[in-house]
Amino acid sequence: MPVPGAETDVLIIGGGPVGLTARALLERWGVRVLLVEKHRELSPFPRSRLVNVRSMEVFRQLGLTDQITAAAFAPEYGRIRFRDTLYGRDFATAAMVGVNAPVPESPVTGAVTSQDRLEPILLAAADARVWFGVELIGLAEETDSVVALLVNRHGGEETRVRARYVLAADGAHSTVRRLLGIGTTGPGALGDVTTVVFDADLDRWCAHQPAGVYVTAHGSFLPLYPEGGWAWFGPTPEDPAHTDWPGLVSRALGPTTEVRAEVLRVQHWVMNAFVAERFHRGRILLAGDAAHAIPIVGGLGMNAGVADAHNLCWKLAGMLHGWAGPRLSETYDTERQPVAHQTLRQAVANTRLLLQVQNRRRDQLRAGEASSARIGLPWSEEYFAQLGLVLGVAYDSDAVLTAPGTPPEPSESGTDYVPSTAPGHRMPHLWLTPDSSTLDTVGEWFTLLTPDPAHWERQATATTAWPLRTETLPYEHIGLCGLGPHGALLIRPDGHIGARWVDRSPSDATLRHALTTITGQPR
Structure with a gap:
């Protein structure tokens, strides 16, 4: 519960995976942390579904990999399949490298798991204070601290908290970013999307050909949990208030199936694509979607936010404990912003290539080609590896010591990853x-x-x-x-x-x- 006049070393705004990861990392450093989340509880919605191999390395450091894996799908679900309808056969497929099976470049394997399974594990990983149902409404930076004005959304009481630093992990519509007046660059909103969570017995079509995502011409299907549950997502119809969601999902399952979807929840959202113009101002820092909104195709967004927290938390700990100078936080922006732009480019490319596959298939069907006809993918099997982007990131900042006159080695991009011990890697x-x-x-x-x-x-x-x-x-x-x-x-x-x-x-x-x-x- 909010305490008037509370103080803390780091105030985290936002209780999603990024904020919860930062809370766990900072507690390990012996930093006093307070996390506030405007909702009453953790999100019950599945949302992000992929923990990539680099994030799993971070969670290994926190001792959480066994718990995450136990709640996740088997590795063979680390695959994407393309079908006309969920009832139909694959006309294309690709593995998610680093998730579908172990890779020699890492001691861990990524996982397909829903965000509502991941967040409770992260919450339990630390004992630092968490206030649910508390929203940030104001910030004032002073010489050596930040004063945050918070409001209890259920009782209306206002509380001031003084923190040495504020870490904003409050999503793509970040209140902190708005209060600071920080702009964004990038395509912006790519479109309105709807996610429908439903129950249906689909084992007869999917049990022997598992996947984390089934992309069809009528939207995408995602198995939610190993024990059951599904989600469909696609473009939001023109009149969502009067849409027959069970009928829409059932038609996307296939014309010959008699399965009727039992709709449990419907959520409308905007697929954003942008990077904040800066990731910090004074003692206030942005992370995760507050710093960069990444389209979901390829599963890069949440994982980029986990990497933000991993990059930032040791720097905050050093400045708070006195073994790092006050300007070390500036290297967070220097190091992570180029990665965010690179990640955004890859995710936008993922989205466009996925649409190419769907459009080519529609063209085939309209031309009367047999449903068994194959389609040439606009990428290779390695396309979904992305190990270069996940493991090959290289930093160039004052927090990396290179030999005089020796420029840092360039960061890999896309699928190519070559291990390197050059500084920054x-x-x-x-x-x-x-x-x-x-x-x-x-x-x-x-x-x-x-x-x-x-x-x-x-x-x-x-x-x-x-x-x-x-x-x-x-x-x-x-x-x-x-x-x-x-x-x-x-x-x-x-x-x-x-x-x-x-x-x-x-x-x-x-x-x-x-x-x-x-x-x-x-x-």
Whole structure:
């Protein structure tokens, strides 16, 4: 319940997956957190349905992968199928790489699961305060804090909360973004969409050909939970108030089926496509859909928001605990905004290509071609991999230390992913033991990964101002990491490489200088 005059280190606005992930990460850092959500409870609507392999790596760090997987579909549901109707046969199909089966580039596999199954797991992952039914109506930034004006939506009481920082994860229609007057760039609204949640026995058509999404000429079908439940989504009709939703869904199932859909919920929404012009102003930061609204095709939106939180939370913790300078938060905008634009371009391309398939199929049917006719996909089987975008992100900012005169390696895009230990890149996954990955050495600390810990020991003991752990890299991996026998990688808490020394350190102050530079902490 709201407490008058409450104070906190970080005030999170919004209780979706991004806000809940940030709450769990910040609590692990020992940061005082208060999350407020304007609705009375977590959303009961399925909404986002894909946890990609990079998000699952973040959730592995939080110890949540087993719970998420237990509530999710089996890996074979990580596939998209194209049909004339749900009753019909596939005329095209593609795997979601990294979800459909394990990939050697990661210790985890993504999952097809509904957002209303994911959010309770994230809520239970931390004990930090959560106020439901409380809405933000005003913000005032002061010298070293932000004062938020909140209102209880059920009683009307107003409460002021003072926070050192505010993290806005309040969706595409963000109140915080509006209050700050931050504009957006991009296509904007792509169209009005309706999601219909319904019950029907569809096993006879889908049980032996599972998929996370069935795209038809009459909208898309999504199985919601392993034990049952379905959703249909498509363009909103001209007169939604008088639409026969059970009839519409039943017609999309197929003309010969006698199945009648039992409609449970109908939700109208707008498919937005934009990126905020900036991700932070002073002590107020935007994340998730508040920072970038990504079309749903390809399942990139929520996952980009989880990556936002992972990038930002260690920086907030450093500034609050005193081992990072106050300008470190500026690197959040520098690093994540280019990724948001790249993700938006990919998602818009996904949407256009999906429409191409649907339009080509309609043309075939109108021309009287047999329903068994194949259609050439406008992409390869690798199209839905997107590992380059998911795992290949590279940051270029003051929080990455590159050799003088050495530009950072470019980030991969689309499907291509080549593991790299160049500064700015995500640390590649390599098995250290049968159960432990290089990614498992990352946590609420910086990691110095080296084949020669003794060589770096004196430097490491002189860096007590920062959370730092030293981990041994087996010699069998030094070639893959581009290191000599005395080299080292300095990995940031978000798993991205902050600095690399191919062999011996140039001086006894090398490691301290790197941490000072990356964290923006004055000497």
